[in-house]
Amino acid sequence: MTMTMTGASLTLVAYSPTFPSSSSSSSSFKSHKPKTSCRVSLSPSPQPLFSSSDPFVLELAETLEDSLPSSTPLLHKLRDASSQSLISTPWPSRKDEPFRFTDLSLIRSSKILPVAHPTKPLSALPTHADDDFPCRLAIVDGHFLQSLSNVPELPQGVYVGSLSGLASSSVMDRVSELVCGLDGGDLFWSINGIGAPDLTVVYVPEGCRVESPIHLVYYAVEGSGEGSKTLPVSNPRVLVVVEKGGEVGIIEEFCSTEGNGNECYWTNSALEAVIREGAKVTHSYIQTQSSSAAHIKWTSIRQESSSKYELTEVSTGGKLSRHNLHIKQLGPDTVTELTTLHLSVGDQTQDLHSSLVLDHPRGYSRQLHKCIVAHSQGQAVFDGNVKVNRYAQQTDAGQLTRSLLLEPRATVNVKPNLQIVADDVKCSHGAAISDLEESQLFYFVARGIDPATARKLLIDAFGGEVIDKFPDSIRERVRSQFKSLLDPSPN
Structure with missing residues (x-):
């Protein structure tokens, strides 16, 4: 059931969810470019596959790939896998259930220009005097910059830095196992896989506890003027691996540089994490990018038995901001806690699409989603799906979304969704949408x-x-x- 509230009215609409079909092929999108004969595939019948492709998506993927420098074989593997998924993937429309309330015209109507490498002066990047993080990584327009980062001496075996700077063969082998093995996402996940110039790696060995949080600061430097039809795009990608019994805190902060608070750009970010048995990851995510920007974020988490993942999120920036959060509990006694706050103070869309799959006994999860819409043209979207499968007995799962509409015609669309197949569970979900109560x-x-x-x-x-x-x-x-x-x- 979809719950839609605009101003003071509440509408309940029954729905039948639809999902776009997926397909795969052994040919990359480059194999079907008619303008480059040397890249034409020799497969017997490529034409039907090409005819079902979206020309905008193929052109975007080709533009991204052509802008990238040479990379390690591991990134080639990632890019090839991502290109396969784009061959017959259309650009999402409002007819697709996952994007029913999310308008992507800001991106679709623009000329997309990949940021090959930061070109503007970087001396004026903002810093925060109140930060107390000895480990700070600067990622500028998708590129990890060692010169602007501060990576102190870390516990033995811990690695924090770029894939291209990774010297340990054992860690490289571990990363190679995982970077293309995690479950993929939608079109934007694949676009990131093609366009990521490098991979930022956080590796914590077995039994190691990293005391201080690792602060990843994403700066958007390249941008076009407000109202421009040109949209620079960056594709930062992060892989976090925490081995058995390890513990680490990750802080992701997406911000603009001074003077480009109203500039247009597109940040298409992805973070994937593997949390092994008994390990713990505390994840903080702050998004304060330009009010004219597009911000699309993918977070993919795999939790093994007795592990714990905690997410705290505050998103206030972007004209279009969407967080795709996918989590799988892959062992018993696993704990997941998600707490998010979205704020829309202008003509903004703040969107959270989350999916949590529990497959094993005694799983525990709590999700609290809050949003505030303080503008008559503002919008918030929440689509939260918790699935408790047959063998996830004795699961304790709770989901709650609460929304404040502070202006007439402000809009929020919420769809809490709890699917239970197991029969010995304790599960609940709820939604509340209102202005401030008069009694308060x-x-x-x-x-x-x-x-x-x-x-x-x-x-x-x-x-x-x-x-x-x-x-x-x-x-x-x-x-x-x-x-x-x-x-x-x-x-």
């Missing part, structure tokens, strides 16, 4: 607090439940930025 405001007014101040306090508390879960060193900065967006006036 009355409580403050009755105690001498004016309504405007009361509203600010209640909204801060609504978002604070998520922000409080961030590490101490970034929590106050995120809180301050959240408040300034809701109340830009100095007082």
Whole structure:
């Protein structure tokens, strides 16, 4: 059932989900380019496959591939696998259920230009004095830059850096096993696989605990003017591998450089993580990119038995922002906790599509999704799917989405979805959509607090439940930025 609320009206619509079909082939998209005869495939019947392809997608993939420098054989393997999935994959439309409420015209109507390498001066990249992270990696327009990063001495066996800079053969072999073996996603996942200039690797060996979080800062430097039809695109990609009993904290922060807060660009990012038996990953994700940008993020997580994954997310930037979050519990006694907050203060779409699959006994999961739409043309989307399969007995899964609509005609579309095949489970889900309740405001007014101040306090508390879960060193900065967006006036 789809729950759609616009302003003060609530509509419940029964739905029958549809999913785009997928296909594969041994030929890459380059094998079907009619303009380059030397690349024509020798397979017996390529024409039917080519005729079903989307010319826009093929042209985009070719443009990305032609912009890339030479790379390691491992990245060639990734790019080949990604190109296979694009041969007959059309560009998503509003007729496709996963994109029913997500308008991709900002990207489709633009001229896509890959950022081959950062060309603008990088000396003015913002830093945050309140950060206390000894390990900080700078990823500029999808490119990991060692010169702007700070990688201190780490525990023995830990590697943090680019794939091209990886010297350990054992770690390289481990990465090679995983980088193309994880379950793929949609078209944007594959575009990232083709366009990623390198792979940023975080590797934690067995039994190792990394004390300080690893801070990945993604800077968007290249951009075109507001309203431009040119859209620079970057494709950063990260692989996190935490071996048995290991522990690490990952902070991903997507931001703009000074002066390009309203510029147009497209960040198409992907992070995949393998969390082995008894390991733990604490993942913080902050997105404050340009209000004219497109931001599409893929997070793919595989959890083995007795492992734990915690995600805390705050997304406030982008004209189009979408997070595809896919998690699989691949062993018993596995714990997954997801806490997200989306804020739309302008003509923005904030979209979270999540999928959690539980396949083994005694799995535990909690998902709290919150969103605030504070603009009449703002929109938030939540599509959360929790699937408890037959052998996931004694599962405890909970899902809750809560939305605040602060302006008339503000829109939120939510679809919490709980599929249960097992018969010995404890599962629940719920959704709440409203403006601030009059009874809450009355409580403050009755105690001498004016309504405007009361509203600010209640909204801060609504978002604070998520922000409080961030590490101490970034929590106050995120809180301050959240408040300034809701109340830009100095007082």
